[in-house]
Amino acid sequence: MQPIVLAVSLIFMAVVASAFIAAIRLASVSGGLNSSDARRKSLIVALMLFGVVVTVASLWRWPHDATATPGSVVVNATGYQWYWEIDKEEVPVGTEVVFHVHTQDVTHGMGVADPSGRIIFQTQAMPGYVNKIKHTFSEPGEYKILCMEFCGVGHHDMIAELNVIAQHGEISND
Numbered sequence: 696m697q698p699i700v701l702a703v704s705l706i707f708m709a710v711v712a713s714a715f716i717a718a719i720r721l722a723s724v725s726g727g728l729n730s731s732d733a734r735r736k737s738l739i740v741a742l743m744l745f746g747v748v749v750t751v752a753s754l755w756r757w758p759h760d761a762t763a764t765p766g767s768v769v770v771n772a773t774g775y776q777w778y779w780e781i782d783k784e785e786v787p788v789g790t791e792v793v794f795h796v797h798t799q800d801v802t803h804g805m806g807v808a809d810p811s812g813r814i815i816f817q818t819q820a821m822p823g824y825v826n827k828i829k830h831t832f833s834e835p836g837e838y839k840i841l842c843m844e845f846c847g848v849g850h851h852d853m854i855a856e857l858n859v860i861a862q863h864g865e866i867s868n869d
């Protein structure tokens with residue numbers, strides 16, 4: 696499904712882009728640009744370049760679809776109405792943790808909150824998919840795994856604990 700959505704999105708983007716190119720061609724055929732048109736055109740080009748730079752810079756470290764590398768710890772998190780099944784209660788600080796997030800019923804949202812309650816990352820738990828997200832915890836403490844998407848009357852009860860511990864060595868990758 697996702698490759699089809701990507702292909703359809705790219706086709707629509709190509710259609711919109713070709714409409715813009717056609718409009719620009721028509722504008723240059725009918726009369727040329729005066730100085731304010733030229734200023735506006737260079738401003739638009741500058742904004743587009745700025746947008747491309749910001750997009751590439753902000754998406755460079757894409758955290759999703761993360762592949763576990765040797766040394767990283769894999770945590771399997773499965774959502775149910777209304778609880779999380781987490782196959783590890785502890786993960787080490789300073790080591791890359793790859794969360795494999797899945798659901799056995801409806802769509803849930805898995806968010807991880809630090810000991811102060813601040814959400815540090817989240818991804819969806821979708822039927823039929825395993826979403827992967829990686830994070831390296833820099834502070835030890837008692838973190839919470841929450842549900843970030845309304846999934847029924849017990850939504851607010853979907854809270855699991857994850858201890859990030861300073862010492863490691865006994866946790867293996869599986």
Ligand code: CUA
Pocket residue numbers: 774777802803804842843844845846847850851853
């Ligand atoms: Cu699960 Cu809300």
